[in-house]
Amino acid sequence: MEILGVFLLLSFLVLIHEWGHYIAAKKTGVRVEEFGFGYPPRALTMFTRKGTIFTLNWLPFGGFVRLAGDDAESFEQMAGAGGADKTSAGASKADKSAKKIGGLFSSTSRINRLIVVLAGAFINLLFGVLIFAFLYTWAGAVPVNLPRPRVDEVISNSPAQKAGFVKDDEIISLNGVVIKTSAAFIERIQTVRGKQISVVVARDGKNATLTSYVRTEKETPDGQGGLGIMLIDVEFRHYPSWQMPLHGMVQGVKDSYMFSGMIVKTLGRVVGDLVRFKGVASEVSGPIGIVNTARKEKLFEQGPQIVLNFAALISINLGVVNVLPIPPLDGGRALFILLEGILGKKRRAKLEYYTNQAGMLFFLALIVLISIKDVFAIFAGK
Numbered sequence: 521m522e523i524l525g526v527f528l529l530l531s532f533l534v535l536i537h538e539w540g541h542y543i544a545a546k547k548t549g550v551r552v553e554e555f556g557f558g559y560p561p562r563a564l565t566m567f568t569r570k571g572t573i574f575t576l577n578w579l580p581f582g583g584f585v586r587l588a589g590d591d592a593e594s595f596e597q598m599a600g601a602g603g604a605d606k607t608s609a610g611a612s613k614a615d616k617s618a619k620k621i622g623g624l625f626s627s628t629s630r631i632n633r634l635i636v637v638l639a640g641a642f643i644n645l646l647f648g649v650l651i652f653a654f655l656y657t658w659a660g661a662v663p664v665n666l667p668r669p670r671v672d673e674v675i676s677n678s679p680a681q682k683a684g685f686v687k688d689d690e691i692i693s694l695n696g697v698v699i700k701t702s703a704a705f706i707e708r709i710q711t712v713r714g715k716q717i718s719v720v721v722a723r724d725g726k727n728a729t730l731t732s733y734v735r736t737e738k739e740t741p742d743g744q745g746g747l748g749i750m751l752i753d754v755e756f757r758h759y760p761s762w763q764m765p766l767h768g769m770v771q772g773v774k775d776s777y778m779f780s781g782m783i784v785k786t787l788g789r790v791v792g793d794l795v796r797f798k799g800v801a802s803e804v805s806g807p808i809g810i811v812n813t814a815r816k817e818k819l820f821e822q823g824p825q826i827v828l829n830f831a832a833l834i835s836i837n838l839g840v841v842n843v844l845p846i847p848p849l850d851g852g853r854a855l856f857i858l859l860e861g862i863l864g865k866k867r868r869a870k871l872e873y874y875t876n877q878a879g880m881l882f883f884l885a886l887i888v889l890i891s892i893k894d895v896f897a898i899f900a901g902k
Contacts, residue, residue: 522814525827527581530807533644533835534582537842540643541585541636546570548632551588551623558583587636589624626865630857637853644839645776651832652772655825657764661756662771668692668722669702669751678748683719683732685749690722702751709734713746776836783840790886806887809894810834847872847879 535557545552551571556562558577566574625633656662671689674681691699695718699705709717714736720729734746759767805813814820819830845855856872863871 522818522820523811525820526807526811526814529831529834530810531581533647533831533838536647536835537640537644537838538583538585540639540641541587542572543643544636544639545585545587545625548628548635549623550625550628550632550636552585553588554584554586556584556586587625589626630860633857634854637850637857638843641839641842641850644835644842645780648779648832648836648839649769649772649776651828651835652775653765653768655828655832656768656771658825659756660761660764661758662764662767663754664757666690666753666755669699669705669753670755671721671749672752673750675744675748675750678744679733679735679746680748683730684728685719685721685730685732685747686723688723691751692720692722692727694719702753705751706745709746713737776832779833779836780840783837784844787841787844806890806894808891809897812894812898848876848883849879852876852879 538555542552542555544550553571554573554575556575556577557566558581559579560577563576563578566576568574625636667690669691671685671687671691674685674687691702691705693699694705694708695712697708699708713734716731716733718729718731720727722728732747735748736746740746814830820827842849843851843854845851847853847856852875853872856868856875859871860868
């Protein structure tokens with residue numbers, strides 16, 4: 521169930537990515553020769569619409585868009601850049617014929633080409649934002665970051681209760697050090713186990729100083745901390761139903777931005793680890809790892825909200841990764857389109873061709889390494 525579910529989900533997200541390229545091409549006047557469901561070889565031609573043939577292909581995953589004057593440009597210019605102009609007469613006639621028809625990707629403006637190559641990633645990011653917005657609207661509340669950590673629960677007979685902590689106390693400082701997050705508070709608590717501490721809290725508009733003992737690890741019951749309080753950094757705020765779509769959309773953008781930053785940082789760490797021959801970080805997963813996680817968590821048995829949240833995260837992941845300025849990703853193509861003004865079309869095409877080959881080898885190697893790591897994790901029961 522999980523394997524099929526993840527396969528269909530990933531396939532759908534790839535398909536809407538290609539649909540983004542398709543729509544952008546149509547809007548900018550670039551001719552779309554083919555929109556394929558799945559990957560070649562072709563099984564059948566379904567229909568033709570406004571000059572685009574829609575095909576069904578034998579490899580039933582995702583899809584692709586074939587633009588007029590896209591793949592031809594790099595290879596024909598590469599042939600010319602390799603020495604004499606070796607383009608065959610037949611190819612030359614075909615090229616002239618295509619130019620007469622118009623709508624070539626290679627002939628449109630740089631801004632239009634940028635729009636087309638980045639539209640797929642944009643659609644993935646937008647899809648993630650819309651799902652988050654829908655989920656928050658469905659829930660009827662959005663998370664709001666608190667200005668400082670707040671006590672959500674005080675454990676009975678704990679040092680915190682004896683010291684006078686109560687629910688909704690706001691933590692200002694610990695031993696004179698200003699505390700801004702619950703994580704910072706917990707981290708500092710670990711350094712003062714077995715000692716007395718002084719905590720300043722805000723309560724009913726006034727500050728109060730509380731003195732408490734912090735239990736050692738041996739003195740701490742299972743499931744409790746050294747102090748015996750539960751802190752929160754976020755609360756859920758409810759709005760009237762007619763306002764929720766707007767608040768949900770705003771929060772969806774915030775969540776997508778935060779998650780995008782996490783992805784970029786993780787990818788940077790992965791590349792850094794590979795350069796230093798440290799291997800692949802455990803938190804990085806490929807398709808095998810995603811399926812394994814879905815299987816362990818019984819993802820598709822947890823209800824539509826969990827599945828939609830998962831879909832949003834994967835869609836944003838696809839969008840962020842594709843927009844990175846690394847060949848042969850969409851962001852890499854955008855980078856070379858920008859460089860065309862400096863390099864010229866022929867030199868740009870030649871450089872792009874070679875960097876695309878190198879980038880493809882890098883990503884294939886990375887996928888293999890991540891897949892090996894995922895397989896070992898499965899056999900290790902992780």
